Amino acid sequence: MNPSADRLRERFPQAFVRAEVVWGETTVFVQPGAVLDVVRYLHDDEAERYDYLSDVTAVEYRDLELPLQVVWHLRSLPHRRFLRLKAELPKGAPLVVPSVFPIYAGADWLERECYDMFGIRFDGHPDLRRILMWEQYQEGYPLRKDFPLRGRFSRSEQLRQALAAQPESRYSMHELTIADAFEDLPQDMRQRLARGERTGE
Amino acid sequence: MAKRTVEVALSTSGLDAEGRPQRTPLLVDEGGRVTTLEPPPAIEPELEGEHMLINIGPQHPATHGVLRLVLELDGETVVRCIPHVGYLHCGFEKIGEYRQYNQIIPWTDREDYLNSPGNNIAFALGAERLFGVEITPRCTVLRVIAMELSRIMSHLVWLGTTCIDIGAFTPFLWSFQERERIYTLLEQWIGARLTTTLTRVGGMAADIPDGWMDGLRDFIRTFPKTIAEVDRMVTRNGIWVGRTIGIGAMGPEEAVNAGLSGPMLRASGVAYDVRKDFPYLDYETYDFDVPVGTQGDVYDRFLVRMEELRQSVRILEQAVARLPDGPLNVDDARLILPPKTKATSEMESMIHHFKQVMEGPRPPIGETYVAVESPKGEKGYYFVSDGTPKPVRWRIRPPSYVNLSAIPKLVEGHLLSDVIAINASIDIVMGEIDR
Incomplete structure (x- = not known):
């Protein structure tokens, strides 16, 4: 077992849930609310130095009763260690975990993808938008188990939406603030922008 | 090192009021090498400070695939870059x-x-x-x-x-x-x-x-x-x-x-x-x-x-x-x-x-x-x-x-x-x- 697991157990007795080893890889389960503190400790402490964030993703089991898991794969390049950190989000409660973006800049797109695919909100992420799906995508979160393989909408509905799409929806509100693009917008879009809205939300 | 300024006809890009090619001052050091060129006059000074939105892709050969970059430019300098991905998403x-x-x-x-x-x-x-x-x-x-x-x-x-x-x-x-x-x-x-x-x-x-x-x-x-x-x-x-x-x-x-x-x-x-x-x-x-x-x-x-x-x-x-x-x-x-x-x-x-x-x-x-x-x-x-x-x-x-x-x-x-x-x-x- 990775020695970091025992140190986490001592240091975060409340947040630490359990640790297990599967195929030589250590997984530490922590309380979702404490993720940022745990990761900050793992990143900053001299004995740990998990300076590299490999991946952020989530797992939903086929048994829909089981909680959804958010997974962080951390690497310590100086100590050549690998640690999997998990937080379980029970079904029914809002799917929110703290963002680790303040610690790892690389978490930016990984968290956006996780939000896009699972609908998990990363609290504290500066720009949590859809990334692989377009911003106006209405069908839900594709990698959830209740999402059918073919998508939620019928083919004709998908086609109708594609044909009805506004040309300016290709640009986010954020981008339309550049140059004169704003002046050329329809009145209602300008008003929405003034209210701080983004396209598709 | 002392520097002297000489006038050299550089190009015919602009003509002065009498129809001769404009002369642009060059800085030449004692060895005769041209060191610095004064910046040419701004062509469109009224555009200064105004930013431009440039969209590259998704169908652009230099983006190596269907990557789309939205750039905010100040002149030719990139101020901000907003990438868009997902055009090839197949699940x-x-x-x-x-x-x-x-x-x-x-x-x-x-x-x-x-x-x-x-x-x-x-x-x-x-x-x-x-x-x-x-x-x-x-x-x-x-x-x-x-x-x-x-x-x-x-x-x-x-x-x-x-x-x-x-x-x-x-x-x-x-x-x-x-x-x-x-x-x-x-x-x-x-x-x-x-x-x-x-x-x-x-x-x-x-x-x-x-x-x-x-x-x-x-x-x-x-x-x-x-x-x-x-x-x-x-x-x-x-x-x-x-x-x-x-x-x-x-x-x-x-x-x-x-x-x-x-x-x-x-x-x-x-x-x-x-x-x-x-x-x-x-x-x-x-x-x-x-x-x-x-x-x-x-x-x-x-x-x-x-x-x-x-x-x-x-x-x-x-x-x-x-x-x-x-x-x-x-x-x-x-x-x-x-x-x-x-x-x-x-x-x-x-x-x-x-x-x-x-x-x-x-x-x-x-x-x-x-x-x-x-x-x-x-x-x-x-x-x-x-x-x-x-x-x-x-x-x-x-x-x-x-x-x-x-x-x-x-x-x-x-x-x-x-x-x-x-x-x-x-x-x-x-x-x-x-x-």
């Missing part, structure tokens, strides 16, 4: 949850399609750890050969297209010629060129044919000459150096924090190579160096990839020398199909074959994350199994996705033309980014 991970393990391997061809054998092997390594099987020594060495060939293949495409982006055409032809030779070798081995589907869980789809090693030896012998030729042509080339040095630089701490991997990270001076730090396929027993840059700019990334080509040849030489005889696939009835002749003549083998194909092998309950050093960086596959023949979750950790996420920082403050060079230096494959 590989979702489809993988509805497929048996061996049926997913063709999908891995299609994500990073310049590195298909490498993806097949990475996938097989992950699935094998999930099943708990040890592959045979012959399979291990053959996989190292395929892995390094695929690294060379991918780096050659990178080299050729980047040279085209920056304005050199000949290296593109040379590198694609060499790449064609690897494709021929792969075609002889597996029958396919681009989408190889080379591995199966527990082994390979096929053993190498007779005489294949001679073709590989021939490639290993002649390929370094091509690298040397490209090196002579490009590395000290004034245009190349001018376009790449100091462009898109990133320091080591920042690069690690941004999650960069592969040549991108090593160019910034961090010697993180999965083959050395978290070895797989017995890479720790091969003798090779990990090239590391100092500046982390486009030029360093080019140098690192060029050196990796040479190091891959070194690994190939060692792998060819040590390739053992023996069985190719694991002796595990859970995973490997019975021979076709037995399946058509014996009842038990036929049932076994039928069950294997229709239901698929069942891994134990568990999960694993396996990372390999792909040409783009740390390529990881994360599997979660609940004991059924299909994975609960199959996650790809795409190196070029994370590398690309740093592009807004890399291009900030550079010129519009440098955006193309920086984007090329990241070595993105949109199939892998969008999946």
Whole structure:
């Protein structure tokens, strides 16, 4: 077992849930609310130095009763260690975990993808938008188990939406603030922008 | 040093009131060398400070696929860059949850399609750890050969297209010629060129044919000459150096924090190579160096990839020398199909074959994350199994996705033309980014 697991157990007795080893890889389960503190400790402490964030993703089991898991794969390049950190989000409660973006800049797109695919909100992420799906995508979160393989909408509905799409929806509100693009917008879009809205939300 | 100002007729771009060419003052030092040119008068002074929105892609040849960049420009300088990805999203991970393990391997061809054998092997390594099987020594060495060939293949495409982006055409032809030779070798081995589907869980789809090693030896012998030729042509080339040095630089701490991997990270001076730090396929027993840059700019990334080509040849030489005889696939009835002749003549083998194909092998309950050093960086596959023949979750950790996420920082403050060079230096494959 990775020695970091025992140190986490001592240091975060409340947040630490359990640790297990599967195929030589250590997984530490922590309380979702404490993720940022745990990761900050793992990143900053001299004995740990998990300076590299490999991946952020989530797992939903086929048994829909089981909680959804958010997974962080951390690497310590100086100590050549690998640690999997998990937080379980029970079904029914809002799917929110703290963002680790303040610690790892690389978490930016990984968290956006996780939000896009699972609908998990990363609290504290500066720009949590859809990334692989377009911003106006209405069908839900594709990698959830209740999402059918073919998508939620019928083919004709998908086609109708594609044909009805506004040309300016290709640009986010954020981008339309550049140059004169704003002046050329329809009145209602300008008003929405003034209210701080983004396209598709 | 005293400086004197002389007036030199520079061009006929502007005429003065009397119809003569405008004279522009030049600073000339005592040695007679022109040192500084005063800035030409602003052509359209009223545009100063006003920003412009430029949209590059998704159908633009220099974005290496369907990448879209929205740029905010101040004159020619990039103020802000907003990348958009997802135009090629096909839901590989979702489809993988509805497929048996061996049926997913063709999908891995299609994500990073310049590195298909490498993806097949990475996938097989992950699935094998999930099943708990040890592959045979012959399979291990053959996989190292395929892995390094695929690294060379991918780096050659990178080299050729980047040279085209920056304005050199000949290296593109040379590198694609060499790449064609690897494709021929792969075609002889597996029958396919681009989408190889080379591995199966527990082994390979096929053993190498007779005489294949001679073709590989021939490639290993002649390929370094091509690298040397490209090196002579490009590395000290004034245009190349001018376009790449100091462009898109990133320091080591920042690069690690941004999650960069592969040549991108090593160019910034961090010697993180999965083959050395978290070895797989017995890479720790091969003798090779990990090239590391100092500046982390486009030029360093080019140098690192060029050196990796040479190091891959070194690994190939060692792998060819040590390739053992023996069985190719694991002796595990859970995973490997019975021979076709037995399946058509014996009842038990036929049932076994039928069950294997229709239901698929069942891994134990568990999960694993396996990372390999792909040409783009740390390529990881994360599997979660609940004991059924299909994975609960199959996650790809795409190196070029994370590398690309740093592009807004890399291009900030550079010129519009440098955006193309920086984007090329990241070595993105949109199939892998969008999946």
